[in-house]
Amino acid sequence: MATRIRTSVIMGMAVAAAVTAGCSGTGSPAAERSAPAGSSSSGVAQDKAVPTESNPPGDIPDNQAYVAFHGSGFTVKVPEGWARTQRAGATVFTDKLNTVRIETAAASAAPTVGSVTNTVVPRLRSQVPKFAAPRVSEVTRHAGRVVLLTYRGDSSKDPVTGKVVRDAFERYAFQRSGHEVDLTLSGPAGADNVDPWRTISDSFAWR
Known part of the structure; x- marks a missing residue:
């Protein structure tokens, strides 16, 4: 009888020890599942870090300054610091992937x-590579009623990189007293230039 009691006590102590070891072991599957590989305090800090902000290609900065360009009988604001050239009778201002063209x-x-629709669109279709999606409408700017033509097309090949960019175009046709000014704004399709293009087109004024 005493022998059976001692045997029961010994077995009970062994089971308790096994349970205790299983609960406190650091290499158990349960412990591995609760602590994913590679987790650390530095990893948590990296997850919470704010990513560096960058504008998509073609976005004009919000703090862009503008200066007045004086043409024959009119003025219009253009981005300050952009390169100015003369191309086929047009005055062109460029910076990286964006262009302001005045004819x-x-x-x-x-x-x-x-x-x-009947004259300008066919001409541009023959001049602009992959011309597409023309849309003509009347809009109002500070100078009054104006005809707006929007369309898409490929840019000229970059002479250095050889890259071609898909551009979005806005062409405004202003007219007064036998004098027409065509203002074309262009930049990469998808760039957020709504506000800069509105600033420029709204600044046009006859004088």
Whole structure:
């Protein structure tokens, strides 16, 4: 009888020891599942770090300054510091992937949605690589009513990198007293330039 009691006590002590070891072991599967590999205090800090902010290619900075360009009988604001060139009778301002193009011409009649659709669109279709998605409408700017043509097309090949960019275009046709000014704004499709393009097109004024 005494022998059976001692045997029971010894077995009970062995089971308790095994349970205690299983609960406190650092190499158990349960412990591995609760602490994923590679986790550390430095890893947590990296997860919470704010990523560096960067603008998509073609975005004009919000703090861009503008200066007045004085043309024949008109003024318009253009981004300060952009390179200025003359191309085929047009004054062009460029910076990286963005362009402001100003052209003047004699025009006895004011442009209309119909005239731009029937004359300007076919001409651009033959001049602009992969010309697409033309849309002509009338809009109002500070200078008054203006005909707006929006479209897409490929840029010229970069002479250094050889890259071609898909551009979005806004072409505004202003007219007064037989004098027409065509203001074309362009930059990479998808760039957030709504506000800068509005600033420029709204700044146009006859003088």
